[in-house]
Amino acid sequence: MSAATLSRRSFISASLIAGGGLLFDLNVPLARAADGTPTILTAFIRILPDNRVIIGAKNAEIGQGAKTMLPMLIAEELDVDWAQVTIEQTHADQSIFGGQVAGGSRTTPREWVPTRRAGAAARAMLVSAAAAQWGVPAERLKTASGKVSDPASGKSLTYAALAVAAAKLPAPDPEKLTLKDAADFRIIGQSIIGPDTPAIVAGKPLFGIDFKLPGMLYAVIENCPAFGGTLKSANIDEVKALPGVAHVLTIKGDGQPESLFDGVAILSKSWWSANKAREALKVEWDDSAVSGFSTEGYAKQAAARRTGKADGDIIRKGDVDAAFAAAAKTVKADYSYPFLAHGTLEPQNCTALFKDGAIEIWAPTQYPENGRSLVAKALNLPPEKIRINFTRIGGGFGRRLMNDYMVRAAVIAAKLPGVPVKLLYSRQDDMRRDFYRPAGWHGFRAALDAKGKLTAFHDHFITFGKDGEPVRAAEMPEYEPPVEFVDNVVMEQSFLSTNMPTGWLRAPGSNALAFVTQAFLDEVAQAAGKDLPTLMLELLGADREIPRGDRSPPFVTARAKAVIEKVCAMAGWDQRARMPKGSGKGFAFYFSHMGYFAEVVEVAIVDSMPKVKTVWVAGDIGSQIINPLNAMHQAQGSVIEGLTQALAGQSITQVAGAVEQSNFDGHPLLRIPDTPDILVEFIRTDYPPTGLGEPALPPVIPAMVNAVHAATGRRIRSLPVTPDMLA
């Protein structure tokens, strides 16, 4: 992923000018406040004549709150009141706005300093303009509520009155700007509702699927059910002759699920008509190369690989064989989990208009620059001929880090110059053309000495790979806990091959690895005669920072210990033995996406299934909870999503190279009656704030299965949980 940071260009004002939205034209002179148009201060800030401020939000809004949070950071340092602020979504251009990826819970840690600087830069320009006008040193001037004042003379001017002069000043050096002390924050730390909430509630058109252009045609694409199958023939002319069908086009695949599969596109003025016309479509596919892949086949291959030699090591340290030979006790268990779909409620879609050798795109995408490069390649267009506009996004969860829908809409639009095209996947397409969370199998062994100390840990991870490397989202890092806390470790992996496109699902990697490692460590703790919080605290040991190389921040043991102790206090962990029969509490801790989370789940077994009553969450995401209201939303949503993965019956299965499930009956979600009480507390620590879209999710799954063990004595070692496991 691109990590382009906020460039100097983001601060420079005089070359920038407003149009509808944050449009920029380098050749137009600066607008004058006097004629009623806004004055552009920076790429992110426009000041209106009535002293209202329009702040650009540069990352896609997928329900994670970025459209609220990023402008909060700017408004704080600009020193305006939130009531003055109107938020607009920017378009996608990382040369102006810096990186625009909405993923990995990275927006907060990445933007915490640069986006505040964008606000501070504009404030500094306004202060300089006032200082010049009054002939006083800038240092003695104050700002508040969108005004610059001079306490010595009692003079005061609004930002609007200073904006035109300020916009002519050179942008300050971002590195030299002074940011506010946390004690002076007036917006950061306040609960602020989403800027689109009233429009959502009123049913206004906001989402990609809602966007319309005059003369627009709707498109559907039929692909081979088995991923990678190729088109042999289709009754194109027959379908073309159907009433309401405008065009039927064949699409040539490029072998990349991220861009194009062979397919047939049907276009109509009505999406319903286009989709209905598929009933008459007869296609002959060649799926001979991919029809051998199946869930049953993977399970057999995984079972066979378990006993054999692994393909390679992830990490090997100490002497595992010697530790097992000397062990007082050993623990052994196999764990597994299935493929999962994202199932965003808004199906994948994209609108595109190709005209005069350039294309304009309106896309619900989490990662527009990736889409731009794929479109550039597919259409053989220079990147600057591709304009990408964001729409609000009806759920991301990592699905829209991929841009298949964008490339496909662009390819269809390029065949019909001047005609706007909206590609919309049906639910069946969406579920059967996903980039799935990969399935995986883990064969664990642990050795304990006579004192109950964990002396050796062995995992044979069977995953999916190609050319000796894991496929996307199928890797396990070499620091996967408890690697860093055990002297003798072997983590090795073997690869199965698949035609399933794989991808990042909220808390990628972690959503599966937390389950298997924390559930197995609960077994280890039991064998050692202790509980999992005690085992974890022992393993974590002395306070220290453990470096993890380039791919992860260091692991701070004191932060982990603090959330573990906190959640145990919140949940009454010490009194858990007093629970009624058939009920239990389970614990898990996990560190992912820079966030430290410990969770306790209380379950009761009802009709052979765990009914989750309460979830306690203790988290540490640093010094600030930027928007406490949204923080609660993210924590609640992560907890329920984790429980959904484990308890709703989700499992994507494959027969003859194709996915079997096609709708929410086959890949269900938890519903309102399944919702537990969720109690969340944050520990503030002296570290920069980090993201909250993901890290509260991973521990809830192992905490839940550990609670099932406490309630029933049975171990859940495979997901999803089904009634036969507890009958």
Next chain:
Amino acid sequence: MAISLTVNGEKRMVDGDPAKPLLWVLREDLDMVGTKFGCGAGLCGACTVHVDGNAVRSCQMALGDVQGMAITTIEGVQATDAGKRIAATWVAQDVPQCGYCQAGQIMSATALLAQTPKPSDADIDAAMMGNLCRCSTYVRIRAAIKAAAESAA
């Protein structure tokens, strides 16, 4: 074939296939895109509207089935007392995350409140369990319905 229906109190004529689902008539023929397409199979509730006061899945109602009936959509529901109160608490509690399912949630919640002014938790479960929320805003949906019930004059 021209079919007449009443949408948010206004008489509308639609010339189209009587088999076309009401969802797509609203979105395509009447340009009212507040009602959302989620599954096309009555499984997710994103397309919920009121037909003669009852919450129904508009993807499962054909145009021909709703001839002459009174349809209320998310665009018009705030004209009702229950709709207004639900909308107000939905905003105050910032119920939406991505927001895509919320039109359907609000339509189901409004029908519940109009018929059961003081709903119990069991009433809320029964009325709302057909509406999926992929972001899992269920905690706030329940709280907002209760707050709207409390806000009755």
